[in-house]
Amino acid sequence: MSKKSIFSSSNPMMGENKYQQTVLDAGMVGQRGETMTIQGGINKTLILMMIMLGTGVVSYMMPNMYFLWGGLIGGAIVMFVTSFKPSRAPMLAPVYAALEGLLVGTVTAFYMHMYDGIVFQAVTITFAILFAMLMIYKAGWIKVTEKFRAGVMMAVGGVMLLYLVNIVLYFFGISIPFLHDGGPMSIGITLVIIVIASMNLLLDFDNFEKGEKLKAPAYMEWYSAMGLLFTLIWLYLEILRLLSYLNRD
Numbered sequence: 001m002s003k004k005s006i007f008s009s010s011n012p013m014m015g016e017n018k019y020q021q022t023v024l025d026a027g028m029v030g031q032r033g034e035t036m037t038i039q040g041g042i043n044k045t046l047i048l049m050m051i052m053l054g055t056g057v058v059s060y061m062m063p064n065m066y067f068l069w070g071g072l073i074g075g076a077i078v079m080f081v082t083s084f085k086p087s088r089a090p091m092l093a094p095v096y097a098a099l100e101g102l103l104v105g106t107v108t109a110f111y112m113h114m115y116d117g118i119v120f121q122a123v124t125i126t127f128a129i130l131f132a133m134l135m136i137y138k139a140g141w142i143k144v145t146e147k148f149r150a151g152v153m154m155a156v157g158g159v160m161l162l163y164l165v166n167i168v169l170y171f172f173g174i175s176i177p178f179l180h181d182g183g184p185m186s187i188g189i190t191l192v193i194i195v196i197a198s199m200n201l202l203l204d205f206d207n208f209e210k211g212e213k214l215k216a217p218a219y220m221e222w223y224s225a226m227g228l229l230f231t232l233i234w235l236y237l238e239i240l241r242l243l244s245y246l247n248r249d
Contacts, residue, residue, distance in 0.1 A: 018223070019207065019216045022086055034218040036211040044225035048097040052229065055101030056108070063109035071103025081133050082226065089222035096226055100233055122243055126236045128195075133201040142199075144206040151172045152203060155196045182245040190242045197235040204228045 059067040078096040082089050112119050136142050166176055178185040204227055211220050 002018040007164060014078065018083075018086060019211050019214050021219060022220055023105065023233045024218050035215040035222045036218055036228065037225070038208050038212050040218065040221040041208045041211065041228075044093070044221045045193040045228050048093055048225050049232075051094050052101040052233075055098045057101075057103045059105030060109045060112075061105075065106075067102040068106040071099045071106070075103060079226070080102045082223065086223045087217070087219055090219050091225040094224040095206050097229060104233060106235070107237060107240065108116035111244060115244055118240065118247060122236055122240045125239050125243075126232065127168065128233065129198050129235060130201065133198055137202050137205045142202060142203055148199075149203060151197050152196065156200060159193055159196060165219040171196060182248050187242065187245050190238055190245065194238050194242065197231060197238060200231050201228075201235075204231055214236070 046050050059071070075096055076101060082092045082096070109123075137144075142148070162179075166179060169176065179189065181185065199224050203223070207227070208224055211224055
């Protein structure tokens, strides 16, 4: 397996060669200090989740479209900047988590208003999938090989392109029927997206291990945590969408 393929990931925060490049950069400037650990990455993930929960509660109590679009667009901008400058992750990852909290809290409030009990179900299923995929990864039942990475990358790329087209059309007052009508096709597509997001968790877990093995700079713990948070939020929102379809009269 090539070095390049090892560090490829479908997660926007886990771009190609990110970990390898940070190790090389640290060596070139003579800054080989503390290095990334899996436990450190887990701790940073928990911190980001707490930050997201904090702003999520605020936006849940006062839901509005400014929070939704601010979280969506602002979070995307922060992710984009961090992907080009991972060393800024310790500063930008908490900002990203706070912005995503605004998005998640608002969306959660909208769904809660329409469907009783749906949020508890979505949270439970999201964490159930998280721990199931972690068990699968640790047991080695699904190997994160070069072909697996490439397949997930292509799948996520297709989904992200679909999201982008959907957002652009939204601003022109156009809706893609099979994505939002709650029919069999909508349910099927959402299920496929949930499977893809679940597979992406395996890549996130693998990158935590790769970062530790390579002795990537400690700031990559924040970067990795930011990437895992992205996948969890994506998975949660798609599960909410699926449950809303299944709960329609």
